[in-house]
Amino acid sequence: xxxxxxxxxxxxxxxxxxxRLFVKEGxxxxxxxxxxxxxxxxxxxxxxxSFAADVSxxxxxxxxxxxxxxxxxxxNIVVYNPSYRVRGHLVDLDPIEVAKTLSxxxxxxxxxxxxxxxxxxxxxxxxIFFTGASASVKGYPxxxxxxxxxxxxxxxxxxxxxxxxxKNIHVAHFVIDGAIRSALRPDPADKPDSTLDPDAIAQTYxxxxxQPRSAWTWEVELRPWVEHF
Amino acid sequence: xxxxxxxxxxxxxxxxxxxRLFVKEGxxxxxxxxxxxxxxxxxxxxxxxSFAADVSxxxxxxxxxxxxxxxxxxxNIVVYNPSYRVRGHLVDLDPIEVAKTLSxxxxxxxxxxxxxxxxxxxxxxxxIFFTGASASVKGYPxxxxxxxxxxxxxxxxxxxxxxxxxKNIHVAHFVIDGAIRSALRPDPADKPDSTLDPDAIAQTYxxxxxQPRSAWTWEVELRPWVEHF
Amino acid sequence: xxxxxxxxxxxxxxxxxxxRLFVKEGxxxxxxxxxxxxxxxxxxxxxxxSFAADVSxxxxxxxxxxxxxxxxxxxNIVVYNPSYRVRGHLVDLDPIEVAKTLSxxxxxxxxxxxxxxxxxxxxxxxxIFFTGASASVKGYPxxxxxxxxxxxxxxxxxxxxxxxxxKNIHVAHFVIDGAIRSALRPDPADKPDSTLDPDAIAQTYxxxxxQPRSAWTWEVELRPWVEHF
Amino acid sequence: xxxxxxxxxxxxxxxxxxxRLFVKEGxxxxxxxxxxxxxxxxxxxxxxxSFAADVSxxxxxxxxxxxxxxxxxxxNIVVYNPSYRVRGHLVDLDPIEVAKTLSxxxxxxxxxxxxxxxxxxxxxxxxIFFTGASASVKGYPxxxxxxxxxxxxxxxxxxxxxxxxxKNIHVAHFVIDGAIRSALRPDPADKPDSTLDPDAIAQTYxxxxxQPRSAWTWEVELRPWVEHF
Numbered sequence: 001x002x003x004x005x006x007x008x009x010x011x012x013x014x015x016x017x018x019x020r021l022f023v024k025e026g027x028x029x030x031x032x033x034x035x036x037x038x039x040x041x042x043x044x045x046x047x048x049x050s051f052a053a054d055v056s057x058x059x060x061x062x063x064x065x066x067x068x069x070x071x072x073x074x075x076n077i078v079v080y081n082p083s084y085r086v087r088g089h090l091v092d093l094d095p096i097e098v099a100k101t102l103s104x105x106x107x108x109x110x111x112x113x114x115x116x117x118x119x120x121x122x123x124x125x126x127x128i129f130f131t132g133a134s135a136s137v138k139g140y141p142x143x144x145x146x147x148x149x150x151x152x153x154x155x156x157x158x159x160x161x162x163x164x165x166x167k168n169i170h171v172a173h174f175v176i177d178g179a180i181r182s183a184l185r186p187d188p189a190d191k192p193d194s195t196l197d198p199d200a201i202a203q204t205y206x207x208x209x210x211q212p213r214s215a216w217t218w219e220v221e222l223r224p225w226v227e228h229f
Numbered sequence: 230x231x232x233x234x235x236x237x238x239x240x241x242x243x244x245x246x247x248x249r250l251f252v253k254e255g256x257x258x259x260x261x262x263x264x265x266x267x268x269x270x271x272x273x274x275x276x277x278x279s280f281a282a283d284v285s286x287x288x289x290x291x292x293x294x295x296x297x298x299x300x301x302x303x304x305n306i307v308v309y310n311p312s313y314r315v316r317g318h319l320v321d322l323d324p325i326e327v328a329k330t331l332s333x334x335x336x337x338x339x340x341x342x343x344x345x346x347x348x349x350x351x352x353x354x355x356x357i358f359f360t361g362a363s364a365s366v367k368g369y370p371x372x373x374x375x376x377x378x379x380x381x382x383x384x385x386x387x388x389x390x391x392x393x394x395x396k397n398i399h400v401a402h403f404v405i406d407g408a409i410r411s412a413l414r415p416d417p418a419d420k421p422d423s424t425l426d427p428d429a430i431a432q433t434y435x436x437x438x439x440q441p442r443s444a445w446t447w448e449v450e451l452r453p454w455v456e457h458f
Numbered sequence: 459x460x461x462x463x464x465x466x467x468x469x470x471x472x473x474x475x476x477x478r479l480f481v482k483e484g485x486x487x488x489x490x491x492x493x494x495x496x497x498x499x500x501x502x503x504x505x506x507x508s509f510a511a512d513v514s515x516x517x518x519x520x521x522x523x524x525x526x527x528x529x530x531x532x533x534n535i536v537v538y539n540p541s542y543r544v545r546g547h548l549v550d551l552d553p554i555e556v557a558k559t560l561s562x563x564x565x566x567x568x569x570x571x572x573x574x575x576x577x578x579x580x581x582x583x584x585x586i587f588f589t590g591a592s593a594s595v596k597g598y599p600x601x602x603x604x605x606x607x608x609x610x611x612x613x614x615x616x617x618x619x620x621x622x623x624x625k626n627i628h629v630a631h632f633v634i635d636g637a638i639r640s641a642l643r644p645d646p647a648d649k650p651d652s653t654l655d656p657d658a659i660a661q662t663y664x665x666x667x668x669q670p671r672s673a674w675t676w677e678v679e680l681r682p683w684v685e686h687f
Numbered sequence: 688x689x690x691x692x693x694x695x696x697x698x699x700x701x702x703x704x705x706x707r708l709f710v711k712e713g714x715x716x717x718x719x720x721x722x723x724x725x726x727x728x729x730x731x732x733x734x735x736x737s738f739a740a741d742v743s744x745x746x747x748x749x750x751x752x753x754x755x756x757x758x759x760x761x762x763n764i765v766v767y768n769p770s771y772r773v774r775g776h777l778v779d780l781d782p783i784e785v786a787k788t789l790s791x792x793x794x795x796x797x798x799x800x801x802x803x804x805x806x807x808x809x810x811x812x813x814x815i816f817f818t819g820a821s822a823s824v825k826g827y828p829x830x831x832x833x834x835x836x837x838x839x840x841x842x843x844x845x846x847x848x849x850x851x852x853x854k855n856i857h858v859a860h861f862v863i864d865g866a867i868r869s870a871l872r873p874d875p876a877d878k879p880d881s882t883l884d885p886d887a888i889a890q891t892y893x894x895x896x897x898q899p900r901s902a903w904t905w906e907v908e909l910r911p912w913v914e915h916f
Binding site for chain 3: 324335350368371
Binding site: 006162165166170181193194195196197200201203204207210211212213214215216217218219220221222223224225226227228229 | 391394395397399410415422423425426429430432433436439440441442443444445446447448449450451452453454455457458
């Protein structure tokens with residue numbers, strides 16, 4: 001059974017919901033984000049350990065996992081949530097911002113998955129979950145960089161699901177199709193549940209985590225009842 | 230909360246697992262199959278009501294739902310499991326068998342979904358779940374009829390998910406990618422968990438059923454950890 | 459090289475464009491439709507032979523192919539264009555109309571493909587082309603029957619492409635994503651080329667037909683430059 | 688009508704076939720590759736201008752397009768062919784090689800598309816074609832980097848197809864599913880046409896290029912008749 005989780009990109013509302021739910025289920029939680037100050041409140045609330053790391057940098061990912069090893073022991077659940085995006089017409093995009101989008105959204109996912117897999121292969125089990133978006137499966141206009149990053153992350157998740165599942169590591173990709181609810185973005189009063197409640201998303205992550213290996217899911221999508229798709 | 234389930238195609242191992250799990254969760258269960266004698270043991274075991282119906286026939290579907298209305302009240306969960314297949318080279322296939330495949334695998338799904346939706350729209354909520362297969366998303370050679378039937382069922386599920394979700398009816402499609410375990414088909418001793426445990430599948434159906442409407446899944450696939458895909 | 463084509467569902471504008479283009483390329487053309495009177499003008503214009511057939515009936519398909527054998531010799535190109543649809547809310551659909559949609563849109567495709575394959579396997583080559591729609595890959599609300607029929611046809615096309623390609627029979631599926639231009643439905647003056655010109659579609663069918671077998675296409679989509687997708 | 692083509696990643700056999708076919712069709716051709724010496728023979732054979740450029744570098748892409756502007760005038764066809772891959776188990780991959788794969792396979796595609804679009808939007812027309820692979824739509828095990836790069840390129844192509852098509856720029860993505868024939872990799876004698884003839888692929892690129900805008904293709908796949916898929 002899973003005992004130790006690392007949530008990367010832990011500054012988001014979804015990450016907070018996941019962290020709370022995991023702790024409630026008796027799982028030790030480590031949080032990582034580029035800016036550790038974003039994690040102060042959550043980590044003290046739930047008693048989680050938090051780490052600063054830019055996971056698009058190989059050496060920082062290595063350091064992060066070593067630190068987690070030392071503080072919590074080897075992780076058997078890793079959730080990759082970071083993403084970055086820049087929107088705009090193709091001709092107006094800043095190439096540096098596009099590179100950053102690919103780096104944070106996809107390349108960091110590779111680095112984290114690799115570090116996670118090294119530990120999980122030794123332990124003989126584990127779970128690596130990736131958070132995708134509508135843009136993972138549909139390239140929207142005026143949003144080429146995010147499409148590139150999220151398509152790439154999905155390609156990674158699919159490739160390593162095929163590679164690692166037979167080694168008892170559960171790789172899953174979650175297509176979050178819609179806006180996630182937050183204090184800054186509550187549901188309009190006349191449109192209840194028109195955004196994704198992060199607690200509801202977290203519940204599905206937990207269900208997938210609890211699946212026996214005879215019936216594993218690689219991909220699942222989640223959207224509000226009123227979302228067009 | 231869901232209170233009353235109708236499981237169609239209830240003679241299968243997956244249906245039995247679903248029925249047992251639903252009853253355990255406090256849901257009243259009705260079972261339907263073409264041959265009611267297949268249901269005797271299960272219905273007495275779990276205290277379910279069972280009905281004989283060929284759900285590829287409009288009048289029998291109408292009768293079935295009326296009977297369920299009378300015995301259990303309006304259903305708020307319907308699971309469609311029936312399928313039929315004939316395999317063989319395209320040129321060797323019997324056209325009557327191909328028509329039967331389409332009729333049971335897909336047309337019956339339409340009839341059942343229509344009858345279910347009539348009730349659920351009145352109640353203002355409900356869930357309609359369809360059981361798909363690898364063949365729902367990949368047309369295998371020497372298996373054109375099953376590809377036709379399962380692709381059609383998926384088209385139905387996707388169309389009515391878009392239509393009914395905003396009316397508070399949760400439509401979901403499950404892609405079962407692999408063989409389902411049974412007494413007749415146990416796992417090989419050297420390949421543990423290489424077939425899908427029907428209880429494990431049922432657990433994911435229940436998780437999807439429990440999803441709050443702010444984060445609904447339309448489609449999810451399930452396969453054993455060692456299955457190629 | 460292809461010499462003899464059978465176009466099924468020949469009453470449509472796309473079929474007329476295909477027939478004219480094939481004849482121009484030196485291919486003998488047979489036309490089939492439920493109502494032969496729809497074919498009078500076209501067949502006399504291009505010197506094609508025309509046949510009445512309801513291709514959702516096994517015996518009529520057999521008769522059609524025997525008649526074509528006798529009049530033109532064995533076909534090496536067959537194009538399946540028929541479709542039928544009924545739209546409406548799920549709960550309002552007439553089950554008989556839904557059955558008819560499946561029968562004409564998908565089951566007839568199976569019957570025609572089977573009869574075609576019997577001849578092409580003997581000849582050692584051939585091409586079987588299916589005309590799909592947006593509904594082949596996306597199930598639209600209020601249009602469940604068409605989604606069922608077109609998804610099923612795509613499943614058929616994919617299954618038999620895998621089965622027949624290695625036997626030197628080229629199976630292809632065309633996703634026509636948009637309205638087809640016609641005398642009754644010309645382009646709005648301010649939106650040039652906003653509907654698909656059937657001659658342009660036919661040109662792509664011909665290009666796919668001319669592909670050497672070292673680089674065959676199974677599926678291609680076509681849409682107007684301004685179409686949303 | 689297209690008059691001036693730039694083929695990027697011009698050292699490959701497919702690029703050579705495209706260049707020869709374009710020239711034969713009266714189109715002026717510019718070739719670009721990281722190592723210009725790879726282009727000497729081809730450019731002198733067909734009278735093409737060739738340029739050295741590492742298209743994963745923004746400044747080199749800008750220089751390349753300026754040079755092409757000066758020598759040939761504004762391009763109205765750009766084909767992006769470069770790719771790079773490293774294979775291996777996830778845990779054994781060199782992060783630097785993975786970054787290089789993303790950079791050449793996907794990021795360069797963005798840079799080239801952006802420079803091309805700037806010119807084409809001014810001219811009011813153009814075509815941007817991307818060469819994909821099986822890995823564009825399926826993430827294979829032991830090949831995560833290539834899946835990431837090719838998925839990302841497909842996301843780019845889909846996003847900008849939606850953005851640029853209504854501005855009269857035809858964006859297309861070609862899924863090459865199989866090995867491409869070459870002097871080094873001829874077909875086995877007993878398996879004729881079991882690899883993709885680059886001339887045959889080029890022919891389909893040309894057909895797509897010739898499509899009237901009322902019936903444009905965004906994506907097409909190509910594979911040998913005997914290829915499994």
